[in-house]
Amino acid sequence: xxxxxxxxxxxxxxxxxxxxxxxxxxxxxxxxxxxxxxxxxxxxxxxxxxxxxxxxxxxxxxxxxxxxxxxxxxxxxxxxxxxxxxxxxxxxxxxxxxxxxxxxxxxxxxxxxxxxxxxxxxxxxxxxxxxxxxxxxxxxxxxxxxxxxxxxxxxxxxxxxxxxxxxxxxxxxxxxxxxxxxxxxxxxxxxxxxxxxxxxxxxxxxxxxxxxxxxxxxxxxxxxxxxxxxxxxxxxxxxxxxxxxxxxxxxxxxxxxxxxxxxxxxxxxxxxxxxxxxxxxxxxxx
Numbered sequence: 001x002x003x004x005x006x007x008x009x010x011x012x013x014x015x016x017x018x019x020x021x022x023x024x025x026x027x028x029x030x031x032x033x034x035x036x037x038x039x040x041x042x043x044x045x046x047x048x049x050x051x052x053x054x055x056x057x058x059x060x061x062x063x064x065x066x067x068x069x070x071x072x073x074x075x076x077x078x079x080x081x082x083x084x085x086x087x088x089x090x091x092x093x094x095x096x097x098x099x100x101x102x103x104x105x106x107x108x109x110x111x112x113x114x115x116x117x118x119x120x121x122x123x124x125x126x127x128x129x130x131x132x133x134x135x136x137x138x139x140x141x142x143x144x145x146x147x148x149x150x151x152x153x154x155x156x157x158x159x160x161x162x163x164x165x166x167x168x169x170x171x172x173x174x175x176x177x178x179x180x181x182x183x184x185x186x187x188x189x190x191x192x193x194x195x196x197x198x199x200x201x202x203x204x205x206x207x208x209x210x211x212x213x214x215x216x217x218x219x220x221x222x223x224x225x226x227x228x229x230x231x232x233x234x235x236x237x238x239x240x241x242x243x244x245x246x247x248x249x250x251x252x253x254x255x256x257x258x259x260x261x262x263x264x265x266x267x268x269x270x271x272x273x274x275x276x277x278x279x280x281x282x283x284x285x286x
Contacts (some may be wrong), residue, residue: 018277020208020263030085032076032079032080032083033085035072036083036085036089039069039072039073039076042067042072043093043259044070044150046062046065046066046069047096050062057141064280066097067101067193069093069101070093070094073086073089073090073093076158077090080112083113084109084110084113084114084117085110085114085117086105086110087106087109087113088106088110088117088119088120090106091103091104091105091106091107091110091120091123092107092123093129093215094106095123095127095246100127100130103123103127104124104127107120107123107124107127116147117147117165118145118147118148118154119144120142121140121141121147122140122141122142122144122153122154122157124137124140125137125138125139125141125157125161126145126157126284128140129157129161129165133161134161134165134168134171135162135165135168135169135174136143136170137161138158138161138162138169139155141154141158141161145158150194150196151194152190152191152198152201154193154194155187155188155190155191155194156187156188156191156200156201156204157189158183159183159184159185159186159187159191159204159208160204161186162180162183162184162187163184163208163211166180166184168184175257177213181212181213183209184211185208185209185211188201188204188205188208189205190206191204191205192204192205192223193204194255197230199227199230202227202230203227204228205223205284206220206223208225208229209223209247217247217251218248220247221244221247221248224240224241224244224247225240225244227240228240228244232243235266235268235269238263238264238265238269239269240268241260241263241264242260242261242264242269242272242273242276244260245260245261245264245276246259246276248260249276249279249280249283254280254283255282257275257276257280258277258280261273261276261277
């Protein structure tokens with residue numbers, strides 16, 4: 001359901017977020033917590049080495065080390081069968097090595113033991129979305145947002161799910177088109193507002209105006225204008241300007257659109273520019 005690149009970013013982020021608290025070594029650390037922290041540190045070091053040496057990786061050695069860490073998790077959970085954080089960490093590790101179903105089983109156990117871990121709910125939602133079960137996934141994403149409303153990634157994933165599985169939600173009868181559009185757009189808005197420096201969130205929010213049947217084009221112009229201000233290169237600036245010109249055309253403001261299009265000089269944007277010019281010319285001939 002979610003794109004491959006987004007899934008990879010998500011996996012890396014989730015693993016990082018899980019590791020950081022464990023690395024703090026609290027003074028009141030229990031034996032189980034210490035064992036988990038050590039396992040996570042070994043896991044992190046191993047995957048960092050694997051990433052650095054990707055082109056010269058000793059696969060047999062790496063596989064043996066992964067199996068050692070896996071055995072460590074199994075032993076930890078045998079000794080601590082009610083340790084929710086252990087199941088969560090093991091679930092993330094299994095996810096990292098491609099054992100998705102086994103990962104989901106561990107995460108479900110963690111969620112059963114402690115229903116207040118937003119990372120776990122979010123990852124279960126991600127797993128269900130990838131399995132083509134969006135109506136189940138959405139509840140986990142919403143639960144993660146309730147637990148951690150300031151995490152932009154959760155809002156972004158909810159918006160993505162609602163957009164990509166739109167037909168499934170409408171067929172269910174539980175969502176109207178209006179409610180679906182509103183929830184999707186609001187999710188992207190929240191992600192962009194919470195992380196204004198994350199281009200993947202702010203860009204998707206600006207794009208989401210195109211997905212609405214009755215968009216607020218003035219608000220869309222403001223979103224693309226803000227993106228142009230934050231652009232890091234002339235090519236990026238002109239990309240945002242193309243979107244603004246497109247919106248001016250939709251608003252019937254041809255002169256503003258032509259003015260913006262006259263500033264588009266990047267060769268790789270020429271085809272898109274000419275499409276908009278053709279729209280203006282066609283409207284002018286009517």
